[in-house]
Amino acid sequence: MDQLTDPVVRRVAEKIGAGERLTPADGLALFRSPDLTGIGRLADAVNRAKHGDVVTFAANQHINPTNICTLRTTCVFCGYARLPKEAGAYRYTLEQVLQEARTGNGGMTREFHIVGGLDMKAGLAYYQEIFRALKAEMPHVHIKALTAVEIAHIARIEKMSWAEVLTALKAAGLDTLPGGGAETFSAAVREEIAGKKLGAADYIGVHRTAHGLGIRSNCTLLYGHVETYEDRIEHMAMLRTLQDETGGFLAFIPLAYHPDDNVLGERLGRRGTATSGVEDLKMLAIGRLFLDNFAHVKSHWIMVTPALSQIGLHYGVNDLEGTVVREKIYHAVGAQTTQAMSLDEILTLIRGAGKIPAERDSFYRIIRRFDEPADRAA
Numbered sequence: 001m002d003q004l005t006d007p008v009v010r011r012v013a014e015k016i017g018a019g020e021r022l023t024p025a026d027g028l029a030l031f032r033s034p035d036l037t038g039i040g041r042l043a044d045a046v047n048r049a050k051h052g053d054v055v056t057f058a059a060n061q062h063i064n065p066t067n068i069c070t071l072r073t074t075c076v077f078c079g080y081a082r083l084p085k086e087a088g089a090y091r092y093t094l095e096q097v098l099q100e101a102r103t104g105n106g107g108m109t110r111e112f113h114i115v116g117g118l119d120m121k122a123g124l125a126y127y128q129e130i131f132r133a134l135k136a137e138m139p140h141v142h143i144k145a146l147t148a149v150e151i152a153h154i155a156r157i158e159k160m161s162w163a164e165v166l167t168a169l170k171a172a173g174l175d176t177l178p179g180g181g182a183e184t185f186s187a188a189v190r191e192e193i194a195g196k197k198l199g200a201a202d203y204i205g206v207h208r209t210a211h212g213l214g215i216r217s218n219c220t221l222l223y224g225h226v227e228t229y230e231d232r233i234e235h236m237a238m239l240r241t242l243q244d245e246t247g248g249f250l251a252f253i254p255l256a257y258h259p260d261d262n263v264l265g266e267r268l269g270r271r272g273t274a275t276s277g278v279e280d281l282k283m284l285a286i287g288r289l290f291l292d293n294f295a296h297v298k299s300h301w302i303m304v305t306p307a308l309s310q311i312g313l314h315y316g317v318n319d320l321e322g323t324v325v326r327e328k329i330y331h332a333v334g335a336q337t338t339q340a341m342s343l344d345e346i347l348t349l350i351r352g353a354g355k356i357p358a359e360r361d362s363f364y365r366i367i368r369r370f371d372e373p374a375d376r377a378a
Ligand code: V47
Pocket: 077, 078, 079, 177, 178, 179, 180, 181, 182, 183, 218, 219, 220, 222, 253, 255, 256, 257, 258, 259, 262, 300, 303, 321, 329, 330, 333
């Protein structure tokens, strides 16, 4: 790495070469460094050492069973939630969930990603029924469902502990937890953007409990709103600490804040100004470098565009959000990207980066590699 121009990045490269973990000060210095290319080269080297040229994706399908949410007025970045009597509010019946599950992906779905609002009428029994019915009809499909925030909500309305809720849902068919609801852990930021949402310690607590019960999970970081670089580092440090303790996280997924059609975006006067490409790439690369105990860093192409995600494959990313069939949460806040990607489109995107696409299961085991064709211009 003798062409690294910024001494800060050079120092970090030496540390990584010596097998040393990055400190919060190192992470902060990287965010402040102008040397995006150098940071990317480091992240790429770390990523290649773990995964070679293979980039994975899952054939997954998002289902959002209810948009009714008690936090509708306090999560000011969210454009998806509705109050129970508000126009556009919905809660699927079991039959509607099954209908949607049956329609997607031409039968290739291997994972349902099921999340929604904190709906007082969607308690334990509602989700148990859904998971049981999905598993009865499609036993091969993995169920990744309910964020830590939703688990805590169900526990509260059912007067049960997190462990009891998780155990009951696991028995009904829940396999893993998605990473949503983390937002940014900093108490001051949370107060401003998600005043009434489950706090950082409890988000971590639900994931710790899940890992203890053999339920693995993902984690996220919502960036590009009012948080500072220090907040991003503090957030990732908490994730890294839990990962040291349990090893239960599968992937880290940075989520780029979208300012359209939500109160926060209006308040900040940010309509039409999503995060910049440089910010997105830095976030992905520094996530890869700081979270040295994470195997997988996933880019969410729906938010940062497929083109940026493709470049991210040279900045530490080894996994792409899959062939999402119908995405509502981001498209409620102005995401202009397509709602789904076909298998061909995903293969073309990954090959266009000079990488080898591979379909994976929900535990990141490779199902099939697509080594071919090598010499096509994409
Ligand atoms: O927690 C809501 C985010 C998350 C906005 O685990 C917004 O595999 C940007 O967590 N701008 C839910 N982001 C989505 C999520 C996720 C997505 C894909 C894969 C996985 C996984 C998890 O969406 C929320 C929140 O952070 N979000 N509104 C917005 N205006």
